[in-house]
Amino acid sequence: MKSRNGIDRLALLPALLLLALAVITFVDVVGRNLLAMPLTGSFDIISYMMAVLVFAAAPAVTRSRSHVVVDLLDPFCPAWLARIRGAAIELLSAGILFLLAWRLGLYGIEAHEFDRVSPDIYLPIWPIAGFCAAVAAVTGFIHLANAARDILGEPEQ
Amino acid sequence: QELSVSTWLPMGHHINAGILEPYAKRVSEATDGRVTLNFLGKPLGSPAEHFELARKGLADITWSNFTYEPKRFAVFTLFELPLLSDSSEVNSVAAWNTYEKFLASSLSVLEGVEILGLMQLDPGMINMRDTAAVKPEDLAGKKMRAGGPIQSALLEKAGGVSVSAPQSKSYELLSTGVVDGTFANTEALYGFKLFEVVKHQTAVKGGAYNGIFFIAMNKKRFDSLSEEDRQAIRGVSGIELSRAAGIDWDQSSAAGGSAAEKAGMTFSEPSEELLSLIREVRTEQEQVWIESAKAAGVENPQEVMDFFYAEIERLDAERASR
Amino acid sequence: MIATLSACAIVVALVFLRIPVGFAMLVVGLAGIAMFRDLAVALDLLGSTTMETVASFELSVIPLFLLMGNVINRSNISRELYDCANTFVGHRRGGLALATVLSCGVFSAICGSSLATVATMSKVALPAMRRHNYGDELAAGAIAAGGTLGVLIPPSVILILYGLLTETSIGQLFAAGFIPGLVGIGFYLLAVQAAVALKPELGPAGERHGWRERLRSARGVLLPILLFVIVIGGIYAGFFTPTESAGIGAVAAIMIAFARRAITWSDLLDVLGETVLVSAALFFILIGALYFSHLVTLSGFSYEIVEWLEGLNATPIMVLLGILAIYLLLGCIMDSMAMIVLTVPIFFPLVTGLGFHPVWFGIIVVVVSEISFITPPIGINIFVLRSNQPDLSIATIYRGVTPFWISDIFRLAVLTAFPALSLWLPSLLF
Numbered sequence: 001m002k003s004r005n006g007i008d009r010l011a012l013l014p015a016l017l018l019l020a021l022a023v024i025t026f027v028d029v030v031g032r033n034l035l036a037m038p039l040t041g042s043f044d045i046i047s048y049m050m051a052v053l054v055f056a057a058a059p060a061v062t063r064s065r066s067h068v069v070v071d072l073l074d075p076f077c078p079a080w081l082a083r084i085r086g087a088a089i090e091l092l093s094a095g096i097l098f099l100l101a102w103r104l105g106l107y108g109i110e111a112h113e114f115d116r117v118s119p120d121i122y123l124p125i126w127p128i129a130g131f132c133a134a135v136a137a138v139t140g141f142i143h144l145a146n147a148a149r150d151i152l153g154e155p156e157q
Numbered sequence: 158q159e160l161s162v163s164t165w166l167p168m169g170h171h172i173n174a175g176i177l178e179p180y181a182k183r184v185s186e187a188t189d190g191r192v193t194l195n196f197l198g199k200p201l202g203s204p205a206e207h208f209e210l211a212r213k214g215l216a217d218i219t220w221s222n223f224t225y226e227p228k229r230f231a232v233f234t235l236f237e238l239p240l241l242s243d244s245s246e247v248n249s250v251a252a253w254n255t256y257e258k259f260l261a262s263s264l265s266v267l268e269g270v271e272i273l274g275l276m277q278l279d280p281g282m283i284n285m286r287d288t289a290a291v292k293p294e295d296l297a298g299k300k301m302r303a304g305g306p307i308q309s310a311l312l313e314k315a316g317g318v319s320v321s322a323p324q325s326k327s328y329e330l331l332s333t334g335v336v337d338g339t340f341a342n343t344e345a346l347y348g349f350k351l352f353e354v355v356k357h358q359t360a361v362k363g364g365a366y367n368g369i370f371f372i373a374m375n376k377k378r379f380d381s382l383s384e385e386d387r388q389a390i391r392g393v394s395g396i397e398l399s400r401a402a403g404i405d406w407d408q409s410s411a412a413g414g415s416a417a418e419k420a421g422m423t424f425s426e427p428s429e430e431l432l433s434l435i436r437e438v439r440t441e442q443e444q445v446w447i448e449s450a451k452a453a454g455v456e457n458p459q460e461v462m463d464f465f466y467a468e469i470e471r472l473d474a475e476r477a478s479r
Numbered sequence: 480m481i482a483t484l485s486a487c488a489i490v491v492a493l494v495f496l497r498i499p500v501g502f503a504m505l506v507v508g509l510a511g512i513a514m515f516r517d518l519a520v521a522l523d524l525l526g527s528t529t530m531e532t533v534a535s536f537e538l539s540v541i542p543l544f545l546l547m548g549n550v551i552n553r554s555n556i557s558r559e560l561y562d563c564a565n566t567f568v569g570h571r572r573g574g575l576a577l578a579t580v581l582s583c584g585v586f587s588a589i590c591g592s593s594l595a596t597v598a599t600m601s602k603v604a605l606p607a608m609r610r611h612n613y614g615d616e617l618a619a620g621a622i623a624a625g626g627t628l629g630v631l632i633p634p635s636v637i638l639i640l641y642g643l644l645t646e647t648s649i650g651q652l653f654a655a656g657f658i659p660g661l662v663g664i665g666f667y668l669l670a671v672q673a674a675v676a677l678k679p680e681l682g683p684a685g686e687r688h689g690w691r692e693r694l695r696s697a698r699g700v701l702l703p704i705l706l707f708v709i710v711i712g713g714i715y716a717g718f719f720t721p722t723e724s725a726g727i728g729a730v731a732a733i734m735i736a737f738a739r740r741a742i743t744w745s746d747l748l749d750v751l752g753e754t755v756l757v758s759a760a761l762f763f764i765l766i767g768a769l770y771f772s773h774l775v776t777l778s779g780f781s782y783e784i785v786e787w788l789e790g791l792n793a794t795p796i797m798v799l800l801g802i803l804a805i806y807l808l809l810g811c812i813m814d815s816m817a818m819i820v821l822t823v824p825i826f827f828p829l830v831t832g833l834g835f836h837p838v839w840f841g842i843i844v845v846v847v848s849e850i851s852f853i854t855p856p857i858g859i860n861i862f863v864l865r866s867n868q869p870d871l872s873i874a875t876i877y878r879g880v881t882p883f884w885i886s887d888i889f890r891l892a893v894l895t896a897f898p899a900l901s902l903w904l905p906s907l908l909f
């Protein structure tokens with residue numbers, strides 16, 4: 001599923017966030033040096049955007065199978081075995097993502113319970129952890145879909 | 158019994174070498190070697206995670222700054238107000254006594270941990286790279302590394318520009334000139350080698366701001382120790398640990414000051430205008446604190462504050478007569 | 480100690496089974512922490528470690544520097560650079576290979592990543608060298624090796640990673656990498672000369688260009704140098720921090736690319752998408768690495784290994800040489816980024832404890848990891864080059880990188896013997 005631009009639609013949100021990240025840094029630096037007017041809370045905002053950016057990109061990373069792997073032994077692996085191995089790894093990855101979703105969810109619940117906030121402008125932490133947890137769960141299902149595709153030998157989208 | 162300690166500064170730093178390691182020795186002696194402290198080679202999380210690390214028992218003992226979680230621990234900003242005592246020992250003992258008398262039993266935010274001690278940093282000062290900041294105008298338009306509401310409020314009143322970063326980044330920020338100065342305690346002049354990159358300190362008696370650290374232990378783990386060992390540990394903790402820590406902060410502060418002097422740093426007094434600006438900040442932040450203390454379930458915040466100030470006065474007098 | 484080393488070995492084995500690097504470290508970390516402490520601790524650390532890694536102001540430099548490199552990559556700057564270098568040295572024997580090394584060097588100065596440099600230069604330099612009847616092995620070697628210059632000459636993603644893992648000043652690391660980077664360019668130029676001296680047919684001399692042409696083409700160098708001055712100059716002039724420099728560099732690169740009409744909005748969106756995919760994949764490695772390092776901490780490994788070394792009565796320099804040997808071996812089987820995140824947390828306290836300078840060790844680690852980029856059988860640059868130019872045989876590339884690999888070993892020896900080469904510039908600037 002590619003948009004006109006050739007960018008995976010799943011990657012659209014993090015892509016725009018990355019641009020915003022660059023612009024915010026730029027505005028902060030220019031404001032501080034030329035106008036004596038820094039962007040209040042830029043430290044907190046950028047930290048938060050990073051968390052959203054990384055997890056928002058996770059579904060696209062999984063669907064495009066862009067995780068870093070060592071494929072040195074690929075030439076020695078027959079096709080049938082590669083399919084089984086691929087499915088097994090995707091299942092394991094799904095498990096890890098569900099585990100992350102669970103723990104990040106708990107982290108968010110506790111952050112809410114204990115009023116945990118960012119240091120400068122007191123942004124609450126729970127929504128970010130919650131977002132990461134939700135996306136991790138979605139990504140887990142995409143890994144499951146990848147596993148099914150590996151077993152059935154379906155071509156990638 | 159071996160208790161793991163997660164510490165986020167290097168072992169050579171005085172918090173480890175001067176406070177926690179001697180404490181570990183006292184714990185071991187008091188329990189006849191039944192309880193020992195084992196320092197992990199690397200922290201198990203960021204400084205802001207260290208309260209949670211102790212609460213959940215990922216490490217048995219941790220220390221950190223309450224203001225890394227500013228809303229959760231808003232009650233403890235009382236101890237960070239400007240213009241307290243010049244001595245960390247006095248501030249730490251006063252903070253401990255106030256905590257023990259009014260806060261220890263009533264604060265739900267401390268559930269899950271046993272607070273072993275409180276320590277006040279030596280008073281926070283204004284440190285400048287090129288020109289001393291004696292009057293409020295000297296800070297106008299200046300870029301300052303600042304952390305926390307009190308430093309930001311002072312800077313805002315003086316018309317300065319705040320750059321938010323941890324103290325560990327001060328050296329780099331100052332050496333390249335990204336900032337013109339930093340709020341820092343005198344100990345940090347040596348501890349973070351800031352004396353190499355700042356030339357002037359404005360020494361505000363009792364601090365332009367203050368900072369408080371906790372030393373905490375996982376409650377379940379504490380309760381799992383024998384009654385005898387718990388009593389032994391309590392005997393070297395609490396006011397004892399807080400006082401010992403404060404004394405070490407005072408010594409480290411003096412060491413920082415003399416290193417800075419040797420490096421040719423100049424020290425000046427704040428002008429009356431700057432002082433009254435700091436007093437203004439203090440009055441405002443006192444009100445902020447009273448509100449947040451009420452919200453945290455402290456019944457008589459004004460009484461708590463008065464007690465804390467009275468303790469400082471009492472202990473200061475006691476110290477002067479020593 | 481045995482348990483920790485086994486955990487490391489299991490990670491390597493899982494990685495070879497094609498399990499994503501970050502996930503392999505997470506799985507082994509989870510099992511290991513559950514063993515050393517208990518499952519509850521392992522699970523709790525998973526949440527806090529993940530949040531700490533992703534919600535990080537400091538780590539924002541990684542996607543932003545990658546963005547800057549990728550934007551530059553899309554615009555035509557690399558070709559102009561190459562043409563310029565060619566007018567100056569193309570008439571010498573092996574001149575186009577010299578031009579490749581030089582333009583890789585300049586390109587490195589603005590691009591934070593080795594892979595991007597190789598991918599870009601392979602499209603520009605390889606066709607040119609083939610047109611001039613250069614041997615494929617020299618062409619391939621120069622490109623694969625030239626790409627490694629990118630990680631030492633600032634800005635550099637690997638130096639940033641090292642700085643973040645060890646809390647070493649990134650500004651000082653950047654300053655420290657500069658001279659060793661120049662030394663690297665010098666040694667690579669010598670490697671080209673040596674290769675054509677042995678086999679002159681690899682690099683026939685081209686035509687000579689006049690000074691007028693040289694000056695005209697020199698405009699191609701101006702923009703990259705401008706970008707370098709903005710990014711690195713801005714750091715040392717105190718306008719912004721190394722962390723912020725990535726954002727400034729990315730915005731500046733985008734503005735320059737648009738001003739030259741070298742990219743369109745749709746190109747930009749494409750580049751942004753590509754960058755976030757690579758960055759997010761990298762962050763999952765970082766999460767895994769940080770989590771795995773907690774296993775190393777909880778197992779008491781760093782204390783045990785120090786005791787073990789003391790028992791051996793090894794001198795500091797022997798320990799250092801041992802560590803360098805481990806890196807060269809690991810570099811043959813492992814991706815460099817993964818190697819750094821896995822090993823630096825273990826070796827750094829050891830090496831600095833022995834009295835070596837943290838900034839200097841950072842430069843040494845980066846040089847070794849660079850060497851691993853072009854070390855057979857798994858040199859990542861070799862594979863990037865190969866995937867960009869499928870008609871090159873791996874064997875040809877292996878042969879081609881050999882002189883460069885040898886010159887890298889010489890450079891490593893020089894930098895190890897003379898720490899001042901790395902430490903003089905930072906001492907001047909800080």
Ligand code: NA
Pocket residue numbers: 587588589590591592628629630631632633634635
């Ligand atoms: Na670079």
Ligand code: NA
Pocket residue numbers: 809810811812813814850851852853854855857858859
């Ligand atoms: Na390699």
